[in-house]
Amino acid sequence: xxxxxxxxxxxxxxxxxxxxxxxxxTVSSEELAASAGxxxxxLRKDLSYLGSYGTRGVGYEVDFLRHQITREIGLTQDxxxxxxxxxxxxxxxANYGGFxxxxxxxxxxxxxxxxxxxxxxxxxxxxxxxxxxxxxxDLGIAIGVVATxxxxxxxxxDRLVAAGVTSILNFAPAIVQVPEGVDLRxxxxxxxLQILAYHEQxxxxxxLALTAExxxxxxxxxxx
Amino acid sequence: xxxxxxxxxxxxxxxxxxxxxxxxxTVSSEELAASAGxxxxxLRKDLSYLGSYGTRGVGYEVDFLRHQITREIGLTQDxxxxxxxxxxxxxxxANYGGFxxxxxxxxxxxxxxxxxxxxxxxxxxxxxxxxxxxxxxDLGIAIGVVATxxxxxxxxxDRLVAAGVTSILNFAPAIVQVPEGVDLRxxxxxxxLQILAYHEQxxxxxxLALTAExxxxxxxxxxx
DNA sequence: GCAACTTTGTGCACACGTTCACAAGCGTCT
DNA sequence: AGACGCTTGTGAACGTGTGCACAAAGTTGC
Numbered sequence: 001x002x003x004x005x006x007x008x009x010x011x012x013x014x015x016x017x018x019x020x021x022x023x024x025x026t027v028s029s030e031e032l033a034a035s036a037g038x039x040x041x042x043l044r045k046d047l048s049y050l051g052s053y054g055t056r057g058v059g060y061e062v063d064f065l066r067h068q069i070t071r072e073i074g075l076t077q078d079x080x081x082x083x084x085x086x087x088x089x090x091x092x093x094a095n096y097g098g099f100x101x102x103x104x105x106x107x108x109x110x111x112x113x114x115x116x117x118x119x120x121x122x123x124x125x126x127x128x129x130x131x132x133x134x135x136x137x138d139l140g141i142a143i144g145v146v147a148t149x150x151x152x153x154x155x156x157x158d159r160l161v162a163a164g165v166t167s168i169l170n171f172a173p174a175i176v177q178v179p180e181g182v183d184l185r186x187x188x189x190x191x192x193l194q195i196l197a198y199h200e201q202x203x204x205x206x207x208l209a210l211t212a213e214x215x216x217x218x219x220x221x222x223x224x
Numbered sequence: 225x226x227x228x229x230x231x232x233x234x235x236x237x238x239x240x241x242x243x244x245x246x247x248x249x250t251v252s253s254e255e256l257a258a259s260a261g262x263x264x265x266x267l268r269k270d271l272s273y274l275g276s277y278g279t280r281g282v283g284y285e286v287d288f289l290r291h292q293i294t295r296e297i298g299l300t301q302d303x304x305x306x307x308x309x310x311x312x313x314x315x316x317x318a319n320y321g322g323f324x325x326x327x328x329x330x331x332x333x334x335x336x337x338x339x340x341x342x343x344x345x346x347x348x349x350x351x352x353x354x355x356x357x358x359x360x361x362d363l364g365i366a367i368g369v370v371a372t373x374x375x376x377x378x379x380x381x382d383r384l385v386a387a388g389v390t391s392i393l394n395f396a397p398a399i400v401q402v403p404e405g406v407d408l409r410x411x412x413x414x415x416x417l418q419i420l421a422y423h424e425q426x427x428x429x430x431x432l433a434l435t436a437e438x439x440x441x442x443x444x445x446x447x448x
Numbered sequence: 449g450c451a452a453c454t455t456t457g458t459g460c461a462c463a464c465g466t467t468c469a470c471a472a473g474c475g476t477c478t
Numbered sequence: 479a480g481a482c483g484c485t486t487g488t489g490a491a492c493g494t495g496t497g498c499a500c501a502a503a504g505t506t507g508c
Contacts, residue, residue, distance in 0.1 A: 004465060010418040015398065028485065037399045041467055041488095045363030048487055056486045073418050074425030081417070088316035095312045098397050099415045103421070132472040142424055166427060167420040173238065173322050175261045183423045184415050186305065190322045192409050193305070193367065194234040194297050196391040197327070199407045200366055203390060228495060252455065265458095265497055272457055280456045281504040 005046045009069050011036045012043070012124040028059035074212075078140045080107035082165075084156050085148030086116060086126050089171055093147060094122040107139045112152065129156075136163035143167045150174035229270045233261045233293050236267070240290040252283035304331035304365045306389075308380050309348050309372030310340060313395055317371060318346040331363045336376065353380075360387035367391045374398035381408075 015036040019027055029047070047053065047060070047097035050068050054060045070076060081104050083090050093099075094109055109121055112129040119126045127135060133143070144160040146153055146168060153172035160168060161182050170176060170186040178184045239260040243251055253271075256265035271277065271284070274292050278284045294300060305328050307314050317323075318330055333345055336353040343350045360363070368384040370377055370392060377396035384392060385406055394400060394410040395420060402408045 002465070006422050007415075007419055009422070010412070010415040011399070013418075015399065029378055029487095030485085035399065037401065039467065041469090042465090044485090044487060045386075045466085052487070054486050055474065056472075057476090057484045059485070072422070074421045075418065079417075079421055079424070088319045092312035092316040093413065096413060099417065102414045102418065104414070105416050143420055145417075167424045169416050171422060175235070175239065175259065177261065185420060187232070187411055187413070187416060189317065189320060189411070190326045190328065191231075191234040192393050192411060193323065193328050194237075194299065194326065195231055196393060196407055197298045197303055198230050198233070198296070198369055200303070200391045203334070203405070219252060224326075226495070254459095255453085263497065265499090266458060268455090269496085276457070278456050279504065281454045281506090283455070404489075430495090 001049045005049055008036070008038065008042075008046055008075055010045070011038070013066065013069045013073070016062055016069070019062050020066060024062055026059045026061055027171055029054070032060065044127060075103040078103045078105050079143055080105055080139050081143045081145055082106075082108045082110060082132075082135060082139070082141045082160075083145045083147060084110045084129070084132070084160070085146060085152070085172075086111040086119070086121055087147065089147075090123055090147040092173075094124070104143070110135065112148075132156075132159050133163040136160065136165055141165060143169070146170045146172055146176075148172050150202045225273045229273055232260070232262065232266075232270055233297055235262070235271070237290065238294045238299070243286050244290060245356055248286055249297075250285055251282045253278070256284065273316070299327040302327045302329050303367055304329055304363050305367045305369055306330075306332045306334060306356075306359060306363070306365045306373060306384075308334045308353070308356070308367045308372060308384070309376070309396075310335040310343070310345055311371065314371040315345055317369060318348070328367070331365055332359045334359065336372075356380075356383050360384065361388055365389060367393070368434040370394045370396055370400075371418075372396050 012032065016027075017034060018035065028045045033043040036043065044054075047065070050072055053065055053068055056093050081099070083093055083106060083153045086094065086109050090109070090111070094106055099106060106122065106124065109124050109126045110129050110132055111117070111126050114128075116126050117128055138164060142165060144165040144167070146160075148156050150173050153170060153174040154176045157168055157170070157176045157178060161178055166181065167183045168178065168185070170184060173188055176184065236256065240251075242259070243256075251269045253264045255256040257267040260267065263343060268278075271289070274296055277289055277292055305323070307317055307330060308419050309332050310318065314333070316337070318333055323330060330346065330348065333350045334353050334356055335341070338352075340350050341352055360368075366389060368389040368391070370380050370384075372380050372412050374397050377394060381392055381394070381400045381402055385402055390405065391407045391412045392402065392409070394408060397412055397414060400408065
C-alpha cells in the first residue's frame, strides 16, 4: 500500500465517523471525497487497496468501511504510548482527548527534571527519565512521543529505541537519526509556519510584481 | 520552486543555524545533507533553486546561505500571528519559544469562552472571539493558528478569512474548506499516531507472516 | 602554470503519485 | 426480462519528485 494512501486513511476514517454519528448508512465516493477534501478518483483508488468494499451504483456502507479501515490501520487493538518531556507541549498532549478516543492509551509520562517528578498530569504521575527502559518494558510500549527540548531529543530517541520502542513521534525541533526498522515521524510547528510564510510572501510579492508590470505598461503607454 | 523543496528549506535553515552556533564557516553539501537527514544530490538541487550560492571544490558559506534561505522564506520581516482557541494546546503554542526566535510574533490570543477572557497567557491577555475581525485588522495579522475544538474550526477559519487572513495553520482535528488564494496547512496529532500504528502493526504482522512461512517450510520438510 | 583533487550544479532516467476516462457491475423501473 | 441510470474499480496518461552520474569549475600543491 502506497505511503500516500496510508497517510490519508485516518482522514477517511474521521470523515466516516462523522457520517456515522449523523446516522448516514451509505456514502458515495463523491460525497466521502468531498467531506475528506480530496479527489473522488483518488479516494476510490485508495479504498481499492483495502479490497472491493463498495457496491457499484450504490456506494460504500459507512459502518463496514469504517471497520475495514480501522482494522487496516491497526486500531482494533489499543496502543500504549509514553510521552517524554512534560513541558507545555507534553502537558497539552497528555490532556488531548483525541488520542484515547482513537485507540491510543497514554500509559506513562516521563521527564528528566527532578522537580517535576510525582506531579500529576492527566491522571498520571510524572516518572523519572532514569526509569525509561523499565517503563517501556513493563508496560509493553511500542510508541514513544518526544516533546523534549531540541538538545535532548536525540538522546531520548536513542534510549527509547534501545528500550524496544519501534515507532517515534517527534515534536522537538531537531533532526534525529534512528536505526533501520524504527519509524520516525516529526511534527514541527515552526516549520509549518515557515512554509506558510513563504507562500504569504509570494502572494505579496506577486502583487508587487503585478504593480511593477502595470507600471511598465503605463510607462510604455506614456512613452509610446 | 517545487513545493517539496519549500518544505525542506526550514530544515536546512535549522541545520545551518546549528552549524553557525558551533562556529562552522563553510559546509559541503554532503555534510549539510547529513545533518538535515536528506540525500546530498537532493540538497544541491534544492539549493540550486535559490541560485548558485556554492563554491565548487569548497562548499557553501554557512552565514551567507543562511541569509539567502531566510530571505527566500520571507523571515526577514516578522509575521504577526493570532492564536484562536486557548485550551491546552493553545497555551502550549502561545508559550512555545520556537516561534519568536524564527520571526513569528504571537500578536494576539483569542477564545470564545467568556470565562477565559482577560486571562494572561504568555504575557498577553486573552481577548474575545467577537473582536476577531477588529484584532486581525488592527494588528495587520496575515497568519492565523487554529487550536479550537473540531466543531468550531470551520467557523473560525471562515471568520479569519473574512477578516483578511490568508494563511491558516489548523490544529483542530477537522477538515476545513477555504477559498482559493488562502493557504491552509493542518497538523493532526492523532493522524500521525495512526500512521505509526499502521507501520507498527505491519512490523508485527510481517513477523507473524514470516513465522507462518517458516511453519510452511517446516511442514514441507516434514512431509517431503 | 599545470596536474590532481574536491565539490557544485544539472541532465537524465526512473519511481511515485495523481487525475482522467471508461468499462464493468449493481439496482431500479417498466 | 430488458433497458436505463448510477457508481465503482482500474488502465493509461500525465506530472511531480528523487537519485545517479558526470561535466564544469574551483582549490591546493608542486
